[in-house]
Amino acid sequence: MNAHLLINSSYLLAAFLFILGLKRMSSPKTARSGIIWAGFGMGVATIAAFFTPHLGNIPLIIIAVMLGSFAAFVSAKKVAMTDMPQMIALYNGMGGGAAAAIAAVELIRVTNHGIGDYTLTVIILAVAGALIGAISLSGSVIAFAKLQGIIRTAWTFPMQQVFNLLIFLATLVLGYLIVTQSQDPAGISGMVLFAFFALALLFGILVAIPIGGADMPVIISLFNALTGLAVAFEGFVLGNAAMIIAGTVVGSAGTLLTQLMAKAMNRSLANVLFSGFGSKETGEAMDVDGSMKPIEAMDVSVMMAYAQNVIIVPGYGMAVAQAQHKVWELTKLLQDKGVNVRFAIHPVAGRMPGHMNVLLAEAGVPYDIIADLDEINADFQSADVALVIGANDVVNPVARIDPNSPIYGMPILDADKAKNVIVIKRGQGKGFSGVENHLFYADNTRMLYGDGQKMVAELSQHIKEF
Amino acid sequence: MSEVEITGIVALYIFMLAGFTGYEIISKVPVILHTPLMSGSNFVHGIVLVGAMIALGHAEGFLEQTIGFLGVILAAGNAVGGYVVTERMLEMFKSSEGK
Numbered sequence: 001m002n003a004h005l006l007i008n009s010s011y012l013l014a015a016f017l018f019i020l021g022l023k024r025m026s027s028p029k030t031a032r033s034g035i036i037w038a039g040f041g042m043g044v045a046t047i048a049a050f051f052t053p054h055l056g057n058i059p060l061i062i063i064a065v066m067l068g069s070f071a072a073f074v075s076a077k078k079v080a081m082t083d084m085p086q087m088i089a090l091y092n093g094m095g096g097g098a099a100a101a102i103a104a105v106e107l108i109r110v111t112n113h114g115i116g117d118y119t120l121t122v123i124i125l126a127v128a129g130a131l132i133g134a135i136s137l138s139g140s141v142i143a144f145a146k147l148q149g150i151i152r153t154a155w156t157f158p159m160q161q162v163f164n165l166l167i168f169l170a171t172l173v174l175g176y177l178i179v180t181q182s183q184d185p186a187g188i189s190g191m192v193l194f195a196f197f198a199l200a201l202l203f204g205i206l207v208a209i210p211i212g213g214a215d216m217p218v219i220i221s222l223f224n225a226l227t228g229l230a231v232a233f234e235g236f237v238l239g240n241a242a243m244i245i246a247g248t249v250v251g252s253a254g255t256l257l258t259q260l261m262a263k264a265m266n267r268s269l270a271n272v273l274f275s276g277f278g279s280k281e282t283g284e285a286m287d288v289d290g291s292m293k294p295i296e297a298m299d300v301s302v303m304m305a306y307a308q309n310v311i312i313v314p315g316y317g318m319a320v321a322q323a324q325h326k327v328w329e330l331t332k333l334l335q336d337k338g339v340n341v342r343f344a345i346h347p348v349a350g351r352m353p354g355h356m357n358v359l360l361a362e363a364g365v366p367y368d369i370i371a372d373l374d375e376i377n378a379d380f381q382s383a384d385v386a387l388v389i390g391a392n393d394v395v396n397p398v399a400r401i402d403p404n405s406p407i408y409g410m411p412i413l414d415a416d417k418a419k420n421v422i423v424i425k426r427g428q429g430k431g432f433s434g435v436e437n438h439l440f441y442a443d444n445t446r447m448l449y450g451d452g453q454k455m456v457a458e459l460s461q462h463i464k465e466f
Numbered sequence: 467m468s469e470v471e472i473t474g475i476v477a478l479y480i481f482m483l484a485g486f487t488g489y490e491i492i493s494k495v496p497v498i499l500h501t502p503l504m505s506g507s508n509f510v511h512g513i514v515l516v517g518a519m520i521a522l523g524h525a526e527g528f529l530e531q532t533i534g535f536l537g538v539i540l541a542a543g544n545a546v547g548g549y550v551v552t553e554r555m556l557e558m559f560k561s562s563e564g565k
Contacts, residue, residue, distance in 0.1 A: 011516075019491070021506070021510070022506060022507060023491050025506045026492065027499075028498065029561070031556045031559060032557060035509070035549065035556055038506065038549075039549050042515075045516050046515060046545075049515075049516040049519045052520055055520070055523035055524070056523055056524060057531060057534070058523070060522060060531065060538075063535075064542065065519070065538055065542045066542075068540065068542025068543040069542045069543070069545075071543060072547030072550070075547065076546070076547045076550035077554075084551060084555065085501070088505045088508055090547070091509075091543060091547035091548045094540040094543040094544040095508070095514050095541065098518045098537045098541035098544060101518060101521070102517050102537055104537075105521040105525050105533050105534045105537065108529060108530050108533070109525075112526075119474075121474055224508050227508075227514075228507070228511045231514045231517070232484075234514065236477050238517050238521070240517055241480065242516060243513050245480060247514075248485050248488065249484045249487055249507075250488065250511045251485070251488065252485040252487075254488075254504070256489055256493060257504055260492075260495075352504070353497050353500040354497055354500035354501035357497075361555075361558035361560070362558050367498060367559050367560070367561055369562065
């Protein structure tokens with residue numbers, strides 16, 4: 001059998017399995033099998049690559065594959081579910097770096113041996129892929145460092161956007177030089193090549209460094225799309241159809257996903273990229289009427305045990321307190337008493353859209369009692385109790401009524417429409433945005449002060465005794 | 467260079483069709499799957515591993531080999547890390563009947 005045909009069929013099969021896998025990953029019922037199919041495709045393509053004709057340096061390749069796989073496998077097995085977003089950023093950056101490395105190897109060869117049989121298009125795409133890949137690498141590393149808490153501040157300075165633009169333009173000029181020099185008998189200057197990569201990496205850092213933590217997921221998703229594009233470009237350079245297809249699919253899917261995320265957070269992509277949160281001038285905030293009314297755990301448990309419909313609104317605070325397992329225990333106890341319990345998830349409830357679902361899934365909460373904002377908002381009116389744990393801004397009715405508020409216009413969960421609202425909260429502080437939460441002062445709201453995990457455990461204890 | 471020549475216009479066709487495919491796949495995804503799906507698509511561009519292997523496979527001289535070597539390490543990290551975290555997340559999604 002013809003070796004080329006076999007290798008190329010393997011790549012075709014891999015591309016098919018990637019698309020099938022992603023399709024299956026877009027529904028919770030089939031998602032698990034989706035990643036397994038895609039993984040199978042990756043295995044097929046990797047084995048096929050070993051049979052590439054005239055492949056040299058095979059011991060080096062094997063060592064590098066083993067080193068990279070081992071390090072990634074160990075770190076990926078260890079990472080906590082709460083830290084998932086930054087790990088995704090890191091692996092994505094590695095992909096971008098790999099695409100840039102491919103371009104570097106090819107361009108260095110052109111520098112040393114002349115253009116050979118490369119066409120102008122190939123050089124242009126190699127340079128474009130290198131630029132995007134390098135930006136994705138350094139930007140993702142910064143995103144990782146920020147979410148991991150290694151870098152704590154959103155670093156801004158005057159004229160930042162002008163400075164960034166100049167760096168970007170300088171990188172483009174160097175890229176243009178590489179392309180023109182490649183057509184020249186004198187060849188590409190090594191200095192220009194080095195400066196191009198250095199500036200591209202610097203630009204990635206500059207893009208990511210002023211972004212605030214809450215907006216980071218959108219940026220990570222954007223870098224993910226960019227890496228896909230870089231991989232597609234380098235796929236063209238190497239004449240590898242699997243890379244072109246997989247890279248382009250991720251590029252366009254990632255772009256759409258980025259837009260969906262930005263929309264879920266009520267921001268536009270431009271807004272995320274070019275402005276810090278809360279930096280816009282706002283007028284005087286509305287005054288709050290009433291006071292916060294405390295309640296005891298015993299009373300809450302009676303209220304919940306004899307309710308018909310309970311909606312739990314978890315926020316990132318719940319995950320930080322590691323209370324999700326206790327919450328699921330409480331839910332099961334209530335279900336045994338015939339209470340209809342559901343979870344209402346705001347799109348930005350975790351660190352990125354969908355993150356809270358992952359955290360609840362980790363605790364064992366089945367996905368069919370978890371509802372999105374659109375699905376559940378109308379049902380709050382018929383809920384006897386809305387239990388808010390570790391969520392704040394996402395249930396603040398001020399977003400509906402006060403145009404001066406920085407969170408005005410953000411879609412919120414209508415927890416305030418439930419007959420009774422119970423808020424479990426450590427103290428009387430404000431939310432992430434620093435906005436006073438009117439829900440806490442409402443007539444139908446009672447505050448259960450204390451640590452999330454302890455309070456939920458106490459509720460379960462009381463309910464068991466009934 | 468490859469044995470199967472992918473010319474400019476054919477590459478454009480592939481770009482166009484794959485672009486629409488990606489868009490269509492994602493357009494009806496519920497928010498609950500945004501994080502795993504981002505992670506899954508992150509894994510899929512781990513196919514860069516194949517390219518990195520080919521690049522290292524014809525690298526000559528210390529500089530090319532070093533960069534190619536780093537490229538393969540990074541690419542393998544992308545593919546393996548991306549797979550493991552996605553699988554770990556999706557493994558946990560269960561429905562009430564599923565137990």
